[in-house]
Amino acid sequence: MNHDLPEDIRALQSEMRTLATGPLAGSAIERDRDAVFWAEGWRAAAEAGVLRLPVATGVGGRGLGLLATIVAMETLGRHCDDLGLLFAINAHLWAGVIPIERFGTEAQRATWLPGLLDGSLIAGHGATEPEAGSDIFGLRTTARRDGDGWILDGVKSFVANGPVADVFVVYATTDPSKGELGVAAFIVPKDAPGLVVTDPLDKAGLRSAPSGGLRLERCRVDAEALLGREGDGAACFQCSMEWERGAILAMHVGRMERQLQEAIAFVRRRTQFGRPIGSFQSVANRIVDMKLRLDTSRPLVRRIGELKDAGRQAMLEAAVAKLHVSEAAVQSSLDAVQVMGSRGYLREGVVERDLRDALGARIYSGTNEMQRVMIARLLGLPSSLPTRRAAAGDSASGGPGAEA
Ligand SMILES: Cc1cc2nc3c(=O)[nH]c(=O)nc-3n(C[C@H](O)[C@H](O)[C@H](O)COP(=O)(O)OP(=O)(O)OC[C@H]3O[C@@H](n4cnc5c(N)ncnc54)[C@H](O)[C@@H]3O)c2cc1C
Numbered sequence: 001m002n003h004d005l006p007e008d009i010r011a012l013q014s015e016m017r018t019l020a021t022g023p024l025a026g027s028a029i030e031r032d033r034d035a036v037f038w039a040e041g042w043r044a045a046a047e048a049g050v051l052r053l054p055v056a057t058g059v060g061g062r063g064l065g066l067l068a069t070i071v072a073m074e075t076l077g078r079h080c081d082d083l084g085l086l087f088a089i090n091a092h093l094w095a096g097v098i099p100i101e102r103f104g105t106e107a108q109r110a111t112w113l114p115g116l117l118d119g120s121l122i123a124g125h126g127a128t129e130p131e132a133g134s135d136i137f138g139l140r141t142t143a144r145r146d147g148d149g150w151i152l153d154g155v156k157s158f159v160a161n162g163p164v165a166d167v168f169v170v171y172a173t174t175d176p177s178k179g180e181l182g183v184a185a186f187i188v189p190k191d192a193p194g195l196v197v198t199d200p201l202d203k204a205g206l207r208s209a210p211s212g213g214l215r216l217e218r219c220r221v222d223a224e225a226l227l228g229r230e231g232d233g234a235a236c237f238q239c240s241m242e243w244e245r246g247a248i249l250a251m252h253v254g255r256m257e258r259q260l261q262e263a264i265a266f267v268r269r270r271t272q273f274g275r276p277i278g279s280f281q282s283v284a285n286r287i288v289d290m291k292l293r294l295d296t297s298r299p300l301v302r303r304i305g306e307l308k309d310a311g312r313q314a315m316l317e318a319a320v321a322k323l324h325v326s327e328a329a330v331q332s333s334l335d336a337v338q339v340m341g342s343r344g345y346l347r348e349g350v351v352e353r354d355l356r357d358a359l360g361a362r363i364y365s366g367t368n369e370m371q372r373v374m375i376a377r378l379l380g381l382p383s384s385l386p387t388r389r390a391a392a393g394d395s396a397s398g399g400p401g402a403e404a
Pocket of ligand 1: 091095124125126127128129130132133134135157158159160161206211360363364365366367368369370373385
């Protein structure tokens with residue numbers, strides 16, 4: 001498929017391969033074991049311009065668009081061992097940088113984008129709460145006006161980059177009676193009075209991407225912290241999810257390609273019963289299935305890039321891609337572990353980590369069950385979920401698919 005890509009995107013692929021096999025080379029086994037964020041890798045990626053890829057040139061980005069960024073993430077996922085680092089980069093981009101670029105005022109962009117784009121600042125995304133996960137617009141964090149600022153109260157959980165982030169995009173309701181229309185987004189610096197970042201969570205996978213919680217206890221932010229207008233929170237969240245669901249999965253596509261190549265090499269090399277194990281049909285079938293999953297996943301994520309770059313909505317395509325690619329990544333990792341036998345089960349074998357990393361993809365950016373709910377709704381089927389919208393009607397987000 002790469003020969004279908006324009007010349008500039010193929011050049012970017014080769015740039016990303018050089019980054020991944022140079023400054024980002026090496027094993028992530030120890031960082032995974034110790035759950036350590038790779039600050040040096042972050043800086044190397046930032047210096048190589050990865051954090052600026054999809055952002056408009058007018059605000060300091062490279063203006064390469066989403067398809068190019070997706071292909072870049074595929075390439076990094078193929079060649080860089082640390083999927084945690086790539087996840088942290090994606091969380092920063094889609095849940096921090098893009099909302100500020102798209103919904104921010106000129107002053108907000110001027111304040112935050114330079115640091116977020118050169119990597120000196122890291123962004124986190126506070127939407128999920130202990131009692132509001134899939135039902136994201138049932139969130140309980142409140143925001144009320146206080147003079148010329150705002151007071152935020154609530155708890156956020158599972159914030160990717162939380163323990164290392166400098167700034168958060170936090171979602172809160174200014175008026176619970178308005179449902180989704182009462183949600184607003186705020187830019188909250190980590191040193192805002194009343195903000196407590198809680199300890200890193202001990203996750204199964206993506207362990208080098210630290211996640212934590214936020215406690216907002218009478219947390220005071222300036223009037224300029226409001227991102228967009230009051231009531232724009234749902235639209236901001238949807239925008240970030242639409243981009244994220246496609247692009248964050250691209251790294252798993254790259255990883256599936258690596259697994260396939262390594263699994264082929266392994267089953268050709270490993271002999272049992274005097275023959276390469278790849279000659280046994282049930283082993284070969286797993287390899288064939290890995291190839292099928294890779295070849296059906298790649299076009300789905302790239303299609304989102306093409307649609308967004310053409311200025312079109314991709315809510316349905318993003319949900320389909322998220323669902324298919326995350327399931328494919330888990331199954332591909334399982335197959336890779338299985339064909340490698342006991343070697344695949346060892347930490348040093350890498351594919352067991354791929355499996356743990358891939359499991360998260362079925363949950364983050366909205367669980368796969370919720371992607372199915374969303375796809376069914378976007379296909380026009382009636383929904384059994386209670387609406388979170390106010391009587392006035394749909395939000396400015398332009399339709400269904402609010403689930404986190
Ligand atoms: C690696 C990782 C990173 C994350 N990063 C962030 C982040 O940066 N910021 C952030 O805000 N959140 C983040 N999250 C949280 C994530 O968005 C939530 O975990 C997710 O939305 C699900 O919420 P929950 O965990 O509370 O599960 P629940 O909503 O409690 O769901 C539990 C189970 O019930 C199912 N379920 C619930 N409702 C329905 C329904 N109506 N129909 C069918 N099934 C249903 C779910 O699919 C799931 O299987 C992250 C999660 C992970 C794993």
